[in-house]
Amino acid sequence: MSTITLLLPDGTKKEVPQGSTGQEIAQQLGKKNILAIEVDGTVQDLMKPLESDKELNIKFLTFDDEGGKHAFWHSSAHVMAQAITTLFPQAKPTIGPPVDQGFYYDFDNLELSEEDFPKIEEEIKKIIKANYEFKRNVITLDKAKRLFKDNKYKQEMAEEYANDGKELTAYQDGDFIDLCEGPHIPRTGLIGAMKLMKISGAYWRGDQKNTQLTRVYGISFPDKKQLKQYLHDLQEALKRDHVRLGKKLDLFVVNEHVGQGLPLLTPRGTTLRRELYRFIQDEEIKRGYKYTNTPVLAKTELYKISGHLDHYREHMFIFKMGDDEFALRPMTCPHQYMIYTRKKHSYRDLPVRLAEIADLFRYEASGELHGLIRIRQFSLADAHIICRNDQVREEFTNVIELIQFVMKTLGLAEYWYRFSKWDPKNKDKYVDEPVLWEQTQTEMKQILDELKLEYVEAEDEAAFYGPKLDIQMRNVYGKEDTMFTVQMDFVAAKRFGLTFINDKDKEEEAMVIHRSSIGCLERTMALLIEKYAGKFPLWMNPEQLRILTVADRFNAQAQTIAQRMRDAGIRVEVDTRTQSISKKVREAQLDYVNYICVFGEKEADKDSLTVRHRSNTILGMIHVDTFMAQVLKDIKNKTLDV
Ligand SMILES: [Zn+2]
Ligand SMILES: [Zn+2]
Incomplete structure (x- = not known):
């Protein structure tokens, strides 16, 4: 029996019989959690037999490798489409690739809301539990047209692949078949946990002139704990999301x-x-x-010389005025x-x-x-x-x-x-x-x-x-x-x-x-x-200080102090509302003002402020001049931790 020589990433070599699958070799080598195999730089299915008369560089891929993760997420996209087409048989799957974080699948003829997610996730669990094998089949264009006779998108892609001279392949798990180049993980049971994330609109081939499709995003992991951690991290990230904070902190x-x-x-x-x-x-x-x-605009002639007009035109704002054509500059x-x-x-x-x-x-x-x-x-x-x-x-x-x-x-x-x-x-x-x-x-x-x-x-x-x-x-x-x-x-x-x-x-x-x-x-x-997370260092914070007056009779003097500070280049506001001090402090903290300064009877007597940092560190009563000098020094030095 003839053999193939495999070169492993650690430099060792291994002889295996021709036609061995990645799965078999991984088992022999005692490799765990393997999802796919990289052969001479190309990621492929573990179940695909290896045939070669020359040495092959191989690498086993787990979820921690980009290639392994993509095969995992792409396989998850199939499972999601399988569940969706089971529950919504009229839906037409189009494409379903892995993305940066998870995967999506685009469907035509599908009306869906997030309220449908739990029942789809239940269906997904059944498919995972059934532990179907992802079977790869090479098919002819005729066969593809028969298999996907109700799906014009798959037919269009099959024709396109065939015209490009590519081999057509379909993957089947259970009774779900998808036109697909692969690679896939061996079985549905390897998916430990999956969650649908959101729905958005998309156009077939990304072109607004085409049919609008329903895009469903999902995420999956080999282990339930990983999903839990991911969702937790996502919550944390959301707290820092600049779009959310930009609104909350009134920035844009x-x-x-x-x-x-x-x-x-x-x-x-x-x-x-x-x-x-x-x-x-x-x-x-x-x-x-x-x-x-x-100027922010110029005659298009200028961008003709620079080459932008030829290479970049569709990203430029161009308009005609009088006899000239102008563009807002892209560079x-x-x-x-x-x-x-x-x-x-x-x-x-x-x-x-x-x-x-x-x-x-x-x-x-x-x-x-x-x-x-x-x-x-x-x-x-x-x-x-x-x-x-x-x-x-x-x-x-x-x-x-x-x-x-x-x-x-x-x-x-x-x-x-x-x-x-x-x-x-x-x-x-x-x-x-x-x-x-x-x-x-x-x-x-x-x-x-x-x-x-x-x-x-x-x-x-x-x-x-x-x-x-x-x-x-x-x-x-x-x-x-x-x-x-x-x-x-x-x-x-x-x-x-x-x-x-x-x-x-x-x-x-x-x-x-x-x-x-x-x-x-x-x-x-x-x-x-x-x-x-919105808690800007002092030098860049839109509001660096807030003076909170304890009663109306201190307002005028507080405004005078604030003006002294503004003259020196400090950004300060005065909260003169007749609210309790604890409420005013709380609000200033929520606005992430660096220093919160209380101003009342004893402070007024001594030209002082009782200061606390937004972190709740109490600095106590400080003379206005001393405090200003310290603040100005930190602004000038662009100190980060104040
Ligand atoms: Zn696929
Ligand atoms: Zn430049």
């Missing part, structure tokens, strides 16, 4: 007459934004950036280039660092919009560093140091970098400057290593015009997102004539670095709201 609103994705910042929200704005602008000016102020770059080209530059003038907190406009699909994170107008702390090739190293280092300083000042520690590089083989995607690519990437890597940064490398993820560094974070729900990027650009100089006169008196093209330092103010606000 969305109004249907203004439009989705266009949040309106309230006075309190605007204060938080202003603190970030001033902080970053002051810091960048100290570090040698020059601020510009350029700042071309505007600032026009400032650079207003005069000639010598090599001694470089680097030129042009910064602007720029209002930008991007048409995001309504399904993508979210709170302050995905919006249609936002303010990016943007800059373009125009420099010589021999300055890239130092400029890039300075940018990283600025980012580190900003993150530290904001108290955002949980971020990492993604170094997105080109792929020399992908000639169509990238500008043909192999020497520049290699040189710049090598320098970037050296700097990242020297600074001992935590980063992941991503091949073939660069922009077409140069490598980039993405600053990555997770939101409260664990979803990874790019906060902002630092991009090298070999192309802009040519397109826009960004040149300088070099030391040999020749005109030479400059290098451009696009970068942010704090990202979009709105998105950063969202991250800060979630990070601090």
Whole structure:
């Protein structure tokens, strides 16, 4: 009997008979909780026989591996669809993929409310208990058309796969059959616990012109305890959710007459934004950036030169006025280039660092919009560093140091970098400057290593015009997102004539670095709201102090003290309502005001305040001047834990 040689992740080799399944091999090796197998980098079913005349790299996947988790969640989607079509036989399943957290399935012809969830979950339990095997069958297009004769969506997909020359497969568990590429876990019984999460609308193939479908989201785990933990964590995350807190703390609103994705910042929200704005602008000016102020719109001609009009048109707001066509700008770059080209530059003038907190406009699909994170107008702390090739190293280092300083000042520690590089083989995607690519990437890597940064490398993820560094974070729900990027650009100089006169008196093209330092103010606000769960550090809190008067006769004097504080730059409010002090204290705590100051008879006599921190730490009676000095010092130092 012929055998296959398997190479395991620990470097050991194993001989198994041809046609052995992953399941059998896992059993022989005593592997537990295996859901799928990765063979030469491709995830496949454990039940699929392995055949090969050369050595195979294999890895067994559990729920802790991305591939294992996806097979698990995708299999759960089948089980959910099975339960739903049992209870609602008229429903037409379309697609049901795993997502970041769980899975969904889209159905046509299904009216559902969350009140139906318990009975669907009961049906799911039966399917899990029956412990059906997920059987994989290769089928012909004719067979697919017969199997799914009542489902035009499955037929459409089957035809599409067949036209692409793909093998058609169907998976069956119990009497439920789905057209599906797999991979799947071996049996339904491996699903320990499943819960349906929510219902939303979706369009077939994501196109608004198509039929609207009902999307049902679910989550599942191998173990009931994991589901319990997940639901608990979700509750905790919800407490920090910036959309919820933004409303509770009166930071921003969305109004249907203004439009989705266009949040309106309230006075309190605007204060938080202003603190970030001033902080970053002051810091960048100290570090040698020059601020510009350029229009939020321009003739589309400008974006023709930059290439945005060709590549980005569907995300741009474009309109005609008189004889000209205009666009709201999606990016700042071309505007600032026009400032650079207003005069000639010598090599001694470089680097030129042009910064602007720029209002930008991007048409995001309504399904993508979210709170302050995905919006249609936002303010990016943007800059373009125009420099010589021999300055890239130092400029890039300075940018990283600025980012580190900003993150530290904001108290955002949980971020990492993604170094997105080109792929020399992908000639169509990238500008043909192999020497520049290699040189710049090598320098970037050296700097990242020297600074001992935590980063992941991503091949073939660069922009077409140069490598980039993405600053990555997770939101409260664990979803990874790019906060902002630092991009090298070999192309802009040519397109826009960004040149300088070099030391040999020749005109030479400059290098451009696009970068942010704090990202979009709105998105950063969202991250800060979630990070601090609304309990902002003193320096950025919209309301830093609240003075609570114990009786009306102290109101005037309290207002005078408050004005002294405002004159010094402290944000303070006076609560003069005729409520009990304990109620006023409670409300100030719920508004997360940093310091709550009681003002009555004995305080008035001594020009003092009785102060407590929102954490309930009592600071006692303090003279107004002493207290102000302490508060101002913490504001100036941007102390995080007050
Ligand atoms: Zn499937
Ligand atoms: Zn740019």
